[in-house]
Amino acid sequence: MSTATPTVVDALRGRLIVSCQAYPGEPMRHPETMAQIAKAAIAGGAAGIRAQGLADLALIAERLPDTPLIGLWKVGTEGVFITPTLRHARAVRDAGAGIVAVDGTRRPRPDGLTLARTVAALHGESTGDDAPPVLVMADCGSLDDALAAADAGADLIGTTLAGYTGDRPGTDGPDLELIALIAARLPGVPLVAEGRIHTPAQAAAAREAGADTVVVGTAITHPTTITGWFAAAL
Numbered sequence: 564m565s566t567a568t569p570t571v572v573d574a575l576r577g578r579l580i581v582s583c584q585a586y587p588g589e590p591m592r593h594p595e596t597m598a599q600i601a602k603a604a605i606a607g608g609a610a611g612i613r614a615q616g617l618a619d620l621a622l623i624a625e626r627l628p629d630t631p632l633i634g635l636w637k638v639g640t641e642g643v644f645i646t647p648t649l650r651h652a653r654a655v656r657d658a659g660a661g662i663v664a665v666d667g668t669r670r671p672r673p674d675g676l677t678l679a680r681t682v683a684a685l686h687g688e689s690t691g692d693d694a695p696p697v698l699v700m701a702d703c704g705s706l707d708d709a710l711a712a713a714d715a716g717a718d719l720i721g722t723t724l725a726g727y728t729g730d731r732p733g734t735d736g737p738d739l740e741l742i743a744l745i746a747a748r749l750p751g752v753p754l755v756a757e758g759r760i761h762t763p764a765q766a767a768a769a770r771e772a773g774a775d776t777v778v779v780g781t782a783i784t785h786p787t788t789i790t791g792w793f794a795a796a797l
């Protein structure tokens with residue numbers, strides 16, 4: 564696992580990261596819209612942004628140059644779809660993400676590389692201008708994924724895919740049990756709680772369970788879903 568203690572991780576510890584994503588065909592799917600949402604999230608106290616797609620990432624990096632940015636590139640919605648290959652990861656980095664989120668499961672990757680080789684390649688490549696190498700966040704779906712990803716050298720472990728790979732139940736809120744299991748087995752490896760955190764109390768519970776930092780997406784930045792929650796209640 565990585566022994567680096569990057570300052571960007573310190574800046575995120577105990578703080579909120581807001582995921583700003585709109586899905587194909589949705590009204591808010593526009594880089595300008597996502598950049599404005601990201602700025603609004605920072606104004607509200609977020610310490611970092613997570614975003615998808617090269618155009619969104621490039622604009623957010625330009626508008627918020629001092630904000631830690633976790634980038635990903637989704638390819639489809641099935642199997643290994645979060646930044647699935649080294650080529651996608653390099654593009655996300657080159658678009659301006661200081662942290663590249665990649666699929667961190669043990670499933671085979673479309674380019675045939677292991678996660679370890681993917682991480683090593685990214686760590687070994689200069690980003691120019693004395694900038695530190697990009698950090699890699701492994702989006703995991705289980706404890707075994709997390710252990711393997713830490714072994715592979717991932718800088719941050721995320722619970723992003725818990726409930727989406729068949730290894731863990733799709734809990735109503737965050738998978739607090741998984742967060743606690745990973746925190747206990749990987750002390751010292753930055754742990755990002757992500758997925759189905761819908762209330763401030765759930766965010767606090769994720770931190771309490773052992774997460775270093777918390778990502779909230781839908782509940783802050785996806786009005787169609789939030790509206791649906793309210794509409795369904797009436």
Ligand SMILES: CC(=O)N[C@H](C=O)[C@@H](O)[C@H](O)[C@H](O)COP(=O)(O)O
Binds near residue numbers: 779
């Ligand atoms: C499983 C998957 O594709 N997760 C994606 C990863 O980037 C996003 O669709 C989620 O919105 C993000 O993880 C934040 O989670 P939530 O929106 O539940 O707060």
